[in-house]
Amino acid sequence: GWASPACSCESRSPGWRSATTGGFVYLMASGRSATLYLGVTNDLVRRVWQHRNGFGGEFSSRYGCRHLVWFEAYDDLQEARQRELRMKKWKREWKVELVETLNNEWNDLSEMLVL
DSSP states (O other): OOOOTTOOOTTTOSOOSOOSSOEEEEEEESSTTSOEEEEEESOHHHHHHHHHTTOSOHHHHHHTOOEEEEEEEESSHHHHHHHHHHHHTSOHHHHHHHHHHHOTTOOOGGGGSOO
């Protein structure tokens, strides 16, 4: 099954694979407790594929942020964008704690997605 303690998607949206009006907030990492990239998208599968294949943007390409380590799904893309904006103000240690609370092994969650 898809339910995983490493994401908080079950409580946000039943349509986690693709969201037509919804969205996802996600964290990509270059490794365990390494460089983090925070983003928002309306298509998590496509966006993770882009990051993993070097099309995720200059920052994630430069620092090798290719591992999906956390995400949340939302029914409304604007709600996801607001969450991302709030999280961008967070200290790094808060983001690391969020990942480690739900994904303490820093597993690459992209394996759970159909890429």
